[in-house]
Amino acid sequence: DFDNSLREVKAAFGQAEEELSKYILNGIVDWGPQISKIMDDGKLFTQQVRNSARTPLVSVLLEGPAGSGKTALAAQLAQNSGFPYVKVVSPNKLVGYSEAAKCAAIAKVFDDAYKSPFSCVVVDDIERLLEYVPIGPRFSNVVLQTLLVLFKRIPDKGRKLLILGTTSQKSVLSDMGILDAFDATLKVPNISNPDQADKILGDLQLFTPEDRAFIKTKLIERGTFWIGVKKLIMLAEMARQDEANAVEKFLNHLGGDGF
Amino acid sequence: DFDNSLREVKAAFGQAEEELSKYILNGIVDWGPQISKIMDDGKLFTQQVRNSARTPLVSVLLEGPAGSGKTALAAQLAQNSGFPYVKVVSPNKLVGYSEAAKCAAIAKVFDDAYKSPFSCVVVDDIERLLEYVPIGPRFSNVVLQTLLVLFKRIPDKGRKLLILGTTSQKSVLSDMGILDAFDATLKVPNISNPDQADKILGDLQLFTPEDRAFIKTKLIERGTFWIGVKKLIMLAEMARQDEANAVEKFLNHLGGDGF
Amino acid sequence: DFDNSLREVKAAFGQAEEELSKYILNGIVDWGPQISKIMDDGKLFTQQVRNSARTPLVSVLLEGPAGSGKTALAAQLAQNSGFPYVKVVSPNKLVGYSEAAKCAAIAKVFDDAYKSPFSCVVVDDIERLLEYVPIGPRFSNVVLQTLLVLFKRIPDKGRKLLILGTTSQKSVLSDMGILDAFDATLKVPNISNPDQADKILGDLQLFTPEDRAFIKTKLIERGTFWIGVKKLIMLAEMARQDEANAVEKFLNHLGGDGF
């Protein structure tokens, strides 16, 4: 059994690296101090898990608007931890699972984590894992109860665990009592000023320097906006298809106008 | 396994063409600039899927009133994409399926899509897939959660996917959070003026030129109306059965009077 | 398989005729122009299904108060169609079926219909098929979704289908979105004046001419009433058991008094 579990753990390592990179498709652009702050705090939590005997379990929630980059940041923190066992619990992998099967799969990830001296589990898109829908509201109480217990269950002596959750429905999670189960919360913000947008468009080479300069001027004229990094990249790519009107289309999209 | 999946994919091609044509029973009449606009935008999204490495998944929703031609337009866009894998997820094929079986069938279509370098999946009549009924309201949360995940799940490296959804219940989908899962929305309008109606009746040869001229005059007298292309064709065909009174019956139907 | 389906279809023909007659126990009395209008309109729809390539599916709803004769009229129209495949989907045959089994049985009828070049399916007492009850309200969403899809599903090329639905709960069906799924609606009225009642009592020989004359005089004195043809026949038969007081009892019943 021990040999088996060891083999499992080893196999998991390889997968982990590859899998994590899938969630960081366009890298992490350092578009402002908020991003560095999240990376720094994340590092301290990793450290605490490594060092503190009094708190063998530390759980942190990354919350912010849709498309703000929560999943990519959590994946990056997990990768940086350097822990031997790193795993992502994602609704992507649980399509078509029954509630019970979902719980079993989630519990399996944690049970495997408890076998490694240092582990990091990313629990992505918690509202989706919970099958939450605001009409009703409805959600899977079975999954909710499983998460509520797992987020607080202390590993056996000699085992340490870091849990990184993500959500864009902070108030819903609060109503369900999940927020209280986390030891700390990190806020992931949207992009809200021309400099931040420009940094991203530049780093990802989505427009020529001239176009970017033009865009920036226009954005400054407009004043504030509020958009996630993920949506920003999507809008830029869409606009670029219509080569003749790319810049104009991009500015229309950003303003919320249709196509 | 690879051979198998290849064989499956090939078999799928033939079916796709034939199947798509079923959804465009009366062709696409170009009755106004709105229709050309939809066809053009659709083309740009196809292009983006083909070209952009940053956005391997693009999802677009066609929404409009019942009978406005959403399904036919989505089918036409899918056919025009020229992608090797094209498939329609339609409630028509899922009659009598349990919720779980529905999810499995839907997920299968997407899993197959991920195997082809370029794929287009039409998800038709989303409110019907969701088994939505306004009393309650009730719907299948299992199907909803499956769609919410699939509409956002990025294919593996080297795979590209275009999703075309259709619905006549935009506000319901918005309440459920489905609208946010789409990258863009295209509005499919009803017919609302005599010229548009005349173009359709003419292109489909539903009345003689003289009858059409008479109808047009009457419609201009009446002012605006509001009817989907599908319903318009049905009313014309019904009216024509009573040869003696065809034009009169047609005008009555259009005015909302009984038989 | 083809031979099998042919044999099935043939077997179905014989049954159809016999079965339909069961739903027209007391014939169709032509008690007013409303009845002829329904028969005429029904004929035009049959014609449309036979002739129009643009609309291979036509669906018509007969709606009216309880006991107004909806089922008998739909059965008569189906019989008059002369289509090779005619079938009634009735809650009578589905007692004790689970929701899933009900859907399977309904879908089977439609699947068989798609095999015949011209088919007519009567879907009787839709609110009962839906297991509707106003308390709650409750109903089978599984059956509802099945019907919503089947009422709109276009048969394969070369196949034509006429659907005749019946209901006494028009507003409920409207709330559920079923009404929109029908291409047309025919209103089946109650009997409301002495002439109409007299015609029925006479044609069915429920009273002697003298008694009928007396009844008519009394009804004219009273003014309007509102009763279905089915209930009228039942009341007459009940009253006739008490030979001595038959006419008096009948008038009491019609007035809503007890026994």
Place this chain on the structure above:
Amino acid sequence: DFDNSLREVKAAFGQAEEELSKYILNGIVDWGPQISKIMDDGKLFTQQVRNSARTPLVSVLLEGPAGSGKTALAAQLAQNSGFPYVKVVSPNKLVGYSEAAKCAAIAKVFDDAYKSPFSCVVVDDIERLLEYVPIGPRFSNVVLQTLLVLFKRIPDKGRKLLILGTTSQKSVLSDMGILDAFDATLKVPNISNPDQADKILGDLQLFTPEDRAFIKTKLIERGTFWIGVKKLIMLAEMARQDEANAVEKFLNHLGGDGF
């Protein structure tokens, strides 16, 4: 199969007689004209089923307050019908049945009834068959739908059926649409004056003539009361246990005082 069904039917006869008597434990006391009226009307309905070809199905509901004697009266009418097939559908026999099994058992009784030329089915305590409880309210929609169909399903040619239902929850049945499914309703009243009570106490020899005379005087002093025949018999029997104070206890009970 025919032989089998014949054997079943024969076996059913014997049981029927014995079973019916169980529901008339204390006979039918003719305590007022209301009782004779119910017996007479019942006779006419039996006659109608026997004679009328136009109405092979007649369904009658006996409704009245708890303990008013509904079940005993329905059982008596069924016995008087003299029909070859008589059966009681009672919740007593369905304890512990699942909803589906209940429906199957009920449907079986009706299916057997359709095999006999003349049948009478008593459907006792409909609210209990429906598992009705006012909190919620809750009830078995599966059983409800089964009854709604069976109460209206016309037997095959040459078969006649009389249905006698009982309930103490008329308004609930009305809300559920069951009342409309019955062709007629008979009201079973409570006892409300001293003469009626005296008749029952006398016929059943529950008190000596002297005690009865005393009771009557006291009841006349008091004015009206309102009690079912079943409860009246129970109270008399309870009171009689305390021989010394029997009359006094009986009067107290009737007045609603405790023990």
Place this chain on the structure above:
Amino acid sequence: DFDNSLREVKAAFGQAEEELSKYILNGIVDWGPQISKIMDDGKLFTQQVRNSARTPLVSVLLEGPAGSGKTALAAQLAQNSGFPYVKVVSPNKLVGYSEAAKCAAIAKVFDDAYKSPFSCVVVDDIERLLEYVPIGPRFSNVVLQTLLVLFKRIPDKGRKLLILGTTSQKSVLSDMGILDAFDATLKVPNISNPDQADKILGDLQLFTPEDRAFIKTKLIERGTFWIGVKKLIMLAEMARQDEANAVEKFLNHLGGDGF
């Protein structure tokens, strides 16, 4: 079969005696006329079941506040009946049973009871059998319907049955229609004056005569209180653990203060 059922019945006797005593752990202290009244009334009901042919089924409900002694009193009455078949239906024995299994177990007890000429069934803690919880409210309708039928089902000729129910939720049972199913109700009161408390403390030797005298004086000073006999015994036992302060602690507890 007969031999079997006899053997079962005999085996049941032995168990009954032993089981009943478990529910009367601290005997029945005759602390006031209310207790004697309950015992006397119970005797009359036993007599009625033994003697009356007109009422072979008598059902009585003992209702009162939590801990007032309902179960012990019902068990004592059952034991005093001297009937050959005596059984307790208690939630204690049904832990972990599904709703269906609960119903089967309850029905089994009644079916066995119908085999004995005279039987007494105690149905303890009806709200717990019903799995009642005020939030919602929720309860098992399956169990409720089973009880509603069993409480009214008359045994076969020659069999007599006494049903003793207990509950501390009279109004809930009334809302559910259970109260109406009982022929009579006995109210079990709490203890409310110093004499009653003193009688219990004395009979059960919970304090020395001196302590009791002191306690009584203090209670008289305080005025009325309201506590069940079961709770009173528990408080006395708790207080006695702290030998030094027993009397003081007891008085504090009774006053509702903490520990």
Place this chain on the structure above:
Amino acid sequence: DFDNSLREVKAAFGQAEEELSKYILNGIVDWGPQISKIMDDGKLFTQQVRNSARTPLVSVLLEGPAGSGKTALAAQLAQNSGFPYVKVVSPNKLVGYSEAAKCAAIAKVFDDAYKSPFSCVVVDDIERLLEYVPIGPRFSNVVLQTLLVLFKRIPDKGRKLLILGTTSQKSVLSDMGILDAFDATLKVPNISNPDQADKILGDLQLFTPEDRAFIKTKLIERGTFWIGVKKLIMLAEMARQDEANAVEKFLNHLGGDGF
């Protein structure tokens, strides 16, 4: 069977000690008289179970805010009892169990307890066992009913049982009727003044004496706060990771500021 159960019991002993220690990860710091009071009261209850024949079952609820130390205190009391059978029922061990399986597991613990002359069962985090969530609210009525019965079920003669429950949702448990099922309630408080905090930081050596002195001064300036011992330890450990700013970070955390 007896040998088997003995062997089971023995095996359970070893596990118990080890398991209990897991719930007291950071010991029990005696930070104020409230803690001693809980320990003393707990001792008296243990004594009562050991001595009183009249009350073989005593059940006590420890309730207080999240992280106040309820579980650790209950585990300590259980360990101090010295009873041969001690067991913790915890949601931690029931992840992924169905409601029925949960009930079976809980009932098993109690059934085992009834086999030992003296037993102590800790029922930890009752709201989690109940799968409680305030939205709805939802909870497992099956588990609730199981607990309601088990908390009141008296063991067989010669067996004694102490039940220690914990919860941070007292009012919810009260609404569900669980509170009434307990014989007594112990309140576990949060830490609210600088002395108490200082005692804990000192005993657990979380800061140097100098840092602690500084912290205390600052806390005195601030006035009251309100925090559980568990959260206090977590905040201290987090703050200590950032060695340079440990004290400052700790004070920020305590004040409710982010990171």
